[in-house]
Amino acid sequence: MRAAPSTVDLLLTPVHRWVWADVQRRAHKMLRFSETEADGARDITRAAEITRDPTLRRLYLRHADDEQRHACLFKRRGRELLDSPQGRVFEANWLAPGERGLDDLDVGTENDESLLAFLHLSEKAAAGRFVVYGKVLDCDPQTRAMFARILEDEEFHMTYTRKQLARLSPRRQGLRLWQARAGRIWKAYLRLATALAALLGTVMLAVQYFLILPLFVVLARRAARREPEGFVPSRAGLTLERQY
Numbered sequence: 001m002r003a004a005p006s007t008v009d010l011l012l013t014p015v016h017r018w019v020w021a022d023v024q025r026r027a028h029k030m031l032r033f034s035e036t037e038a039d040g041a042r043d044i045t046r047a048a049e050i051t052r053d054p055t056l057r058r059l060y061l062r063h064a065d066d067e068q069r070h071a072c073l074f075k076r077r078g079r080e081l082l083d084s085p086q087g088r089v090f091e092a093n094w095l096a097p098g099e100r101g102l103d104d105l106d107v108g109t110e111n112d113e114s115l116l117a118f119l120h121l122s123e124k125a126a127a128g129r130f131v132v133y134g135k136v137l138d139c140d141p142q143t144r145a146m147f148a149r150i151l152e153d154e155e156f157h158m159t160y161t162r163k164q165l166a167r168l169s170p171r172r173q174g175l176r177l178w179q180a181r182a183g184r185i186w187k188a189y190l191r192l193a194t195a196l197a198a199l200l201g202t203v204m205l206a207v208q209y210f211l212i213l214p215l216f217v218v219l220a221r222r223a224a225r226r227e228p229e230g231f232v233p234s235r236a237g238l239t240l241e242r243q244y
């Protein structure tokens, strides 16, 4: 199976080109990719522990080994590119997420079929993105070559997951893929909703701070001007015969 970028990623090619043009951002993204690949390796190792299918276990172990190697490659390249370890840069992870670390998948709750369907879609999406990243990296042939090397593994991952799904679930493979697709759409919606909520929260706090709070400052100052200065005589008519 050959990887092909999605229409969205193709349309976003100029954005990807901008994202990858900056060396510092590229370095930080490499380190971030390294973390997600290592995370994916741990999840797939867990899947290998759980599965009762010996063929799948062997494939999962090879897959986990590949992801761990990708993590090392990304980390090494990130460190090579990184001039200063400090310095925060905008990484645009939402636009160029790489391999999504299996979307925080809970491997223990999945069966072999649903896991294979999910893995197939994840690997296919990641492989498509890596094709685009390779295309826009004219300025960095070394990183481009690394992506090309990793892409071969990703194509193997998307191929074996599809074939194994067809073996385990010949009749319901289409349904499994649709269920996995629906899960991915739901997670994408949650990511979008979370980002939107964070944005709205920031806007609302800014409005409160810069528009509503100054109004109370003006009112408080006006009220303060009406107060007499200096000591104020105590209220008349107080009696000591009762408590209040």
Ligand SMILES: [Fe+2]
Binding pocket: 037, 066, 067, 070, 099, 150, 154
């Ligand atoms: Fe990978």
Ligand SMILES: [Fe+2]
Binding pocket: 067, 099, 123, 126, 153, 154, 157
């Ligand atoms: Fe992969």
